[in-house]
Amino acid sequence: xxxxxxxxxxxxxxxxxxxxxxxxxxxxxxxxxxxxxxxxxxxxxxxxxxxxxxxxxxxxxxxxxxxxxxxxxxxxxxxxxxxxxxxxxxxxxxxxxxxxxxxxxxxxxxxxxxxxxxxxxxxxxxxxxxxxxxxxxxxxxxxxxxxxxxxxxxxxxxxxxxxxxxxxxxxxxxxxxxxxxxxxxxxxxxxxxxxxxxxxxxxxxxxxxxxxxxxxxxxxxxxxxxxxxxxxxxxxxxxxxxxxxxxxxxxxxxxxxxxxxxxxxxxxxxxxxxxxxxxxxxxxxxxxxxxxxxxxxxxxxxxxxxx
Amino acid sequence: xxxxxxxxxxxxxxxxxxxxxxxxxxxxxxxxxxxxxxxxxxxxxxxxxxxxxxxxxxxxxxxxxxxxxxxxxxxxxxxxxxxxxxxxxxxxxxxxxxxxxxxxxxxxxxxxxxxxxxxxxxxxxxxxxxxxxxxxxxxxxxxxxxxxxxxxxxxxxxxxxxxxxxxxxxxxxxxxxxxxxxxxxxxxxxxxxxxxxxxxxxxxxxxxxxxxxxxxxxxxxxxxxxxxxxxxxxxxxxxxxxxxxxxxxxxxxxxxxxxxxxxxxxxxxxxxxxxxxxxxxxxxxxxxxxxxxxxxxxxxxxxxxxx
Numbered sequence: 001x002x003x004x005x006x007x008x009x010x011x012x013x014x015x016x017x018x019x020x021x022x023x024x025x026x027x028x029x030x031x032x033x034x035x036x037x038x039x040x041x042x043x044x045x046x047x048x049x050x051x052x053x054x055x056x057x058x059x060x061x062x063x064x065x066x067x068x069x070x071x072x073x074x075x076x077x078x079x080x081x082x083x084x085x086x087x088x089x090x091x092x093x094x095x096x097x098x099x100x101x102x103x104x105x106x107x108x109x110x111x112x113x114x115x116x117x118x119x120x121x122x123x124x125x126x127x128x129x130x131x132x133x134x135x136x137x138x139x140x141x142x143x144x145x146x147x148x149x150x151x152x153x154x155x156x157x158x159x160x161x162x163x164x165x166x167x168x169x170x171x172x173x174x175x176x177x178x179x180x181x182x183x184x185x186x187x188x189x190x191x192x193x194x195x196x197x198x199x200x201x202x203x204x205x206x207x208x209x210x211x212x213x214x215x216x217x218x219x220x221x222x223x224x225x226x227x228x229x230x231x232x233x234x235x236x237x238x239x240x241x242x243x244x245x246x247x248x249x250x251x252x253x254x255x256x257x258x259x260x261x262x263x264x265x266x267x268x269x270x271x272x273x274x275x276x277x278x279x280x281x282x283x284x285x286x287x288x289x290x291x292x293x294x295x296x297x298x299x300x301x302x303x304x305x306x307x
Numbered sequence: 308x309x310x311x312x313x314x315x316x317x318x319x320x321x322x323x324x325x326x327x328x329x330x331x332x333x334x335x336x337x338x339x340x341x342x343x344x345x346x347x348x349x350x351x352x353x354x355x356x357x358x359x360x361x362x363x364x365x366x367x368x369x370x371x372x373x374x375x376x377x378x379x380x381x382x383x384x385x386x387x388x389x390x391x392x393x394x395x396x397x398x399x400x401x402x403x404x405x406x407x408x409x410x411x412x413x414x415x416x417x418x419x420x421x422x423x424x425x426x427x428x429x430x431x432x433x434x435x436x437x438x439x440x441x442x443x444x445x446x447x448x449x450x451x452x453x454x455x456x457x458x459x460x461x462x463x464x465x466x467x468x469x470x471x472x473x474x475x476x477x478x479x480x481x482x483x484x485x486x487x488x489x490x491x492x493x494x495x496x497x498x499x500x501x502x503x504x505x506x507x508x509x510x511x512x513x514x515x516x517x518x519x520x521x522x523x524x525x526x527x528x529x530x531x532x533x534x535x536x537x538x539x540x541x542x543x544x545x546x547x548x549x550x551x552x553x554x555x556x557x558x559x560x561x562x563x564x565x566x567x568x569x570x571x572x573x574x575x576x577x578x579x580x581x582x583x584x585x586x587x588x589x590x591x592x593x594x595x596x597x598x599x600x601x602x603x604x605x606x607x608x609x610x611x612x613x614x
Contacts, residue, residue, distance in 0.1 A: 086488040181393040183511060184536040204490060205512035208536060224610050226531045229491040229515060263613055303531050304611045306570055 001139075002041045002114070003252045005032050006106050006131045007121020007241075009046040009070060010078035013094070014280060017084075018234045024281030025056050027078060028121035028144065031238035034285040035245025035272040036119075037063035038293055040252035043112045045069035045131070049077040049100040059286055069109050075100045088236045089170075089203040108134045117252040119244060122146050125153050125160040132163040140257065142166040142248050144240070150176050162194035168244045170201045184210070184222070197262065199247065199269070201240055203227065209266055211259075220259045225266035226304050228274040228296070235280045239273040242285060246272030271296045308446075309348045309421070310559045312339050313413050313438045314428020314548075316353040316377060317385035320401070321587060324391075325541045331588030332363050334385060335428035335451065338545035341592040342552025342579040343426075344370035345600055347559035350419045352376035352438070356384040356407040366593055376416050382407045395543045396477075396510040415441045424559040426551060429453050432460050432467040439470040447564065449473040449555050451547070457483050469501035475551045477508045491517070491529075504569065506554065506576070508547055510534065516573055518566075527566045532573035533611050535581040535603070542587045546580040549592060553579030578603045 007029030013022050033042045043066040048056075050072075057067050078101040081094040106127055118135045120128040120143035132141060143164040149157050150173060161167065167190065171183065177193075178186035183200065187210035190198050201207045206227045211220035247269035254261045271293055278284045314336030320329050340349045350373040355363075357379075364374050385408040388401040413434055425442045427435040427450035439448055450471040456464050457480060468474065474497065478490065484500075485493035490507065494517035497505050508514045513534045518527035554576035561568045578600055585591045 182538065182540065184538045187536075188538075202512055205509055206531075210536075221606075221609055222536055224513075224533045224536075226611075229494075229517075229529055229531075231489065231491045231495075233489065260613075267613065299528075301613065302528055304533075306567075306574065306608065306612070 001116040001252050002043055003036055003117040003119060003248055004043045004045065004069075004108070004112050004115035004135065005029050005036070005119040005121060006045040006127070007032060007119075007123060008078050008101060009044065009048050009052065010080060010101070011051065012079070012237060012281065013081035014235055014237055015083035016235050018232070019280070020083075021280045024283075025059060026080065026237060026281060028123075028238075028241045030060070031241035031276060031282055031285065032119060032121060032245040032248075033060055033065045034063055034282050035242040035276070036249030036252070037065050037245075038272075038288060038290060039246070039249030039268070040117070042066065042249075043069055043115060045106050045108060045112070047071040047073060047100050047104045049073060049075040052077050059282070063286070066112075069107075069112055071107065073100050077101075082237075084236060088233050091237070106131045113137075116140070117142070117248060119143065119248050120160075120164065121241065125149050125157040129156070129160040129163060132160070140165045140251065142168060142244065144168050144244060145173065145177075147173060147176055158193060161190075164195045166197045166199060167195040168199040168201065168240070168247065170203070170240065174198070174200045183208070187222075199266070201243055204229070206270060207243065207266060209262055223259070223263045223266055225263075225270045226300055227270050228299065228303065230274060230277065233277045236277050238282060238285075239276045242276035243269040243273040246270070267297055267300050268293075270300055308423040308559050309350055310343055310424040310426060310555055311350045311352065311376075311415070311419050311422035311442060311445075312336050312343070312426040312428060313352040313434070314339060314426075314430060315385050315408060316351065316355050316359065317387060317408070318358065319386070319544060319588065320388035321542055321544055322390035323542050325539070326587070327390075328587045331590075332366060333387065333544060333588060335430075335545075335548045337367070338548035338583060338589055338592065339426060339428060339552040339555070340367055340372045341370055341589050342549040342583070343556030343559070344372050344552075345579075345595060345597060346553070346556030346575070347424070349373065349556075350376055350422060352413050352415060352419070354378040354380060354407050354411045356380060356382040359384050366589070370593070373419075376414075376419055378414065380407050384408075389544075391543060395540050398544070413438045420444070423447070424449070424555060426450065426555050427467075427471065428548065432456050432464040436463070436467045436470060439467070447472045447558065449475060449551065451475050451551060452480065452484075454480060454483055465500060468497075471502045473504045473506060474502040475506040475508065475547070475554065477510065477547065481505070481507045490515075494529075506573070508550055511536070513577060514550065514573060516569055530566070530570045530573055532570075532577045533607055534577050535606065535610065537581060537584065540584045543584050545589060545592075546583045549583035550576040550580040553577070574604055574607050575600075577607055
């Protein structure tokens, strides 16, 4: 079943110990779409400027991603420039030019309205809520956020969290959102804000999903998926969005939504994240095959399973 | 088969958000012994002062731990005072009184010499090497170290690492020892220093074991065990030594040493670490039953296994 994603389609300049790129396709919706496209049809809602060419669009289209919801406007696309030092979990931002993204008003094409799954990429929580309301028939809504919104738009974010089924954030964000350093306690507080499930991404240590007990109708214990130990993390940009893409994509490919499906989704999230970091930008994600994905899924299993 | 452990038997004053204790039994050999005692017979080599009474000794003896190797000398036992803030992975040390530990010279009783397994707790690497040489017939030697020795006794530590089969340290120590921030690369460098296996403990995120490829004779892929998400981490003191005790204890209980055994040992390490932090000092570790341990092992499995 189809997934609608709203987020940024952008260009990035990235520097890591492995080199640098001056302008590669990036943005949360790009990474998410490519990762999810191996599992389910994806529809993108975003805005781009004149520097986003047919060639860039073809990267998405060649993966069956519908780009009808990408608004083309005058000006330049969102541009982010950043670099990573020893700590690959945190980028140092050189500059962020919002450009056309500054006036982004998500507009859901009529043909997208029947999407059963929705992913609200890391954008202003007011826009996330707006999209959510336009997609009132969705079966499952996932979303992301960041420190910028947690600190700067707390109240709007709390409204939006009530409209999300699954929130996917990292450790720092979960602790900041909850105001609590202990992770299981922080998870309980975040789940009390609305989501039925909270996926906390631990970077190189994997990710844990916590379930809201009352809402799931029964006690679903947390589940922890690993991350692959990788010698050459060429570029961590987009790993979190790729995780979300693998997670939501797998969920959307399944008939039923139960704990087993979410467990496997956690593995596929980790798998797609692990591919994303192997090359600069979305290069590796754009070149995958399903057998490669399944082989890595088996690696994840071997890394964690006793038998 | 028996495990010989050399390390500290000490007293601790500990403060956490859950309260404080002024003087509880502590030390690496204490935590290690109690954790390992549920799996195999343990023999302790350590030094204590006059404040270590028969009552303290009974805590170990009641778990079948042999205390013949504990030297009683005039003076006070090793005493550590520390506290934990929000970051439970790092204690703030108020003071460390080495006391009788300052002149500790490990002396292996004749009756201990047939121990098949040896654990070199976190003490001066020269003393570790000395014990290792006295136990030349050991089947498997595990060991621990810390930043203090990595920075201050690098050369002696490198000598000692050549005599260890399994090194168990945390992320920070592994990165410091290797001079490399990427964990799989750091692991390769550490394994090149001598150990056949390196267990890196990630605190609340679990632990990963890396194997030396050439020495294991075949390619054993890394294995990652989880840690239990715990709401009430009352006192993290001794979690690492308890991990080592569960790990070494399980290994010592098995006839063969293969990757499957090490995988399960990683789980039992995590299990014993998870119990250790539930109460102040070694209180919880001292009161366990094997069914409780097995039930938690199953929880660890449920937390990580797809089916």
